Amino acid sequence: VIVANDIKFLPKTKKLICVFNRFMWEDAEKGIFRKNKRIRSALVFDNVSKVKSKGINPKKKTKILEFLAIKTEIKDNYFDIRLIFSGDSILLVRAEEIDSSLEDFGKTWETGYKPRHKI
Known part of the structure; x- marks a missing residue:
C-alpha cells in the first residue's frame, strides 16, 4: 500500500x-502461529520524462492506494x-529506458492483514 503523498516526481x-x-510475501509462512509482516520500501524509476495519473487525485494526499501490478510497453521509442x-487507478510513467530499483528500509512490523486481490 502507498499513501498518495508518498509518490514524488522530480x-x-x-x-x-x-x-x-x-x-513481505517472501516471509509469509502458512500456519496458525505465523505473523505477517510489512516493511517500508522505496521504488525508484530513473530517466523519467513524464508522469500522468488516472484515478489518483494529488489533492487527496492521505488517500491509500493498494498497489497490484506493473505493466510495460514500448511506444514512440519510450517505455x-x-x-x-x-479501484482502476493507474500511474503512467514514461521513461527513456527502464532503470528502476526497489530497496527496503527501516524495521519490519507485524500486520494482521494479508492482501487478497484479483489482478
Whole structure:
C-alpha cells in the first residue's frame, strides 16, 4: 500500500520515487502461529520524462492506494510503465529506458492483514 503523498516526481533529476508499506510475501509462512509482516520500501524509476495519473487525485494526499501490478510497453521509442492500483487507478510513467530499483528500509512490523486481490 502507498499513501498518495508518498509518490514524488522530480523532473529536474528525472526521478519518480514511490515509498510503499510493502507486504513481505517472501516471509509469509502458512500456519496458525505465523505473523505477517510489512516493511517500508522505496521504488525508484530513473530517466523519467513524464508522469500522468488516472484515478489518483494529488489533492487527496492521505488517500491509500493498494498497489497490484506493473505493466510495460514500448511506444514512440519510450517505455510506458503502468503502475496499477486497486479501484482502476493507474500511474503512467514514461521513461527513456527502464532503470528502476526497489530497496527496503527501516524495521519490519507485524500486520494482521494479508492482501487478497484479483489482478
